[in-house]
Amino acid sequence: MTKIQNYVENVFAGxxxxxxxVEMKLGIIDSMEEKYSELLSMGKNENEAFGEVIADFGSIEEIREELGLAQPRYESVLREGSHAPSAPLETTDALSDPDDFNQFQKKFRLAITTGVVFCILALIGTLVTERVSGEDSNAPAIVFFCFIAIAVGIFVYFGMQYSAYENKRATQSVRHTSQNRGNEIVDALCGIIMLVATVIFLFLGFFGSLWHPGWVVFPIGGVICGIVDIVAKLWKKS
Known part of the structure; x- marks a missing residue:
């Protein structure tokens, strides 16, 4: 079942x-799926297309009104290029205030750039600390992991914030955000895990000449991603 079908099913649940x-529901699903495919073919991403399709969807009051007619017309519920005139579905802050999201995008780009800079500083700081304190000192490793911890913290925090904004803009319905948000958070966490694994591999290779045993960080990262995915699915079910 697609997310459009899930959305319409929940609207008609009461x-x-x-x-x-049933006829109106099926008609709305067909119309929304057709519009969704059309928007995707125009180059919009899935979130943008889904958000625009949902934005063209009328309110539950209008659906009730249409069902009260002798000849219900679902076409009036889904409008081409305009919002329904009656009370819309509950909107979120990100949609009601697009300037807020635009401001966050600027912060997000700056945060990602800052995180990358910290990753680079981790390598540079390790080299400098190693020359100053010597190879036998633990200082280089401490410097390395401090910078990496800061970078990962930035990636995780702003990644979760961005996912929340995207879901708010795409769904316009609080009850539909949890599943999509969970999937995007899992994807973001797995990306960060593999990024950290890559950094550790390079660190082991360049500073310890441990290229051969160092590659094990990648299967370990994959296992951790699998565990994160399983835990997320169990959490959703609970």
Missing amino acids: LPKTKEA
Whole structure:
């Protein structure tokens, strides 16, 4: 079942299971799927296309009104290029205030750049500390992992914030954000895990000549990603 089908099913969950309601629901799903595919073909990403399709969806009050007619017309519920005139579905802060999201995007780009800089500083700082304190000192490793910890913290925090904004803009419905947000958070965490694994591999190779045993960080990273995914799925079910 697609996320559009899930959305419409939840909207119709509180309505009587009449023949007219079923026909209207199927018609709305077909129209929304068609519009969604059209937007994707125009170059929009999945979140943008889904958000625009949902934005063209009317309110539950309008659906009830349409079901009360002798000949229900689901076409009036899904409008081409305009919002429904009646009370819309609950919107979120990101949609009601696009300037807020635009400001966050600037902060997000700056944060990612800062995180990358910290990764670079981790390598440079390790080299400098190693020359100053000597190879037998633990200082280079401490400097390295301090910088990496800061970078990972930045990536995780702003990655989660960005996912939250994207879900708010895409769904316009609080009850539909948790699953998408969970998936995006898992993807972001796995990306960070593999990035850290790469940095550790390079560190072991350049500073310890441990290229051969160092490659084990990648399967370990993959296992950790699998564990994160399983835990996330169990958390959703609970």
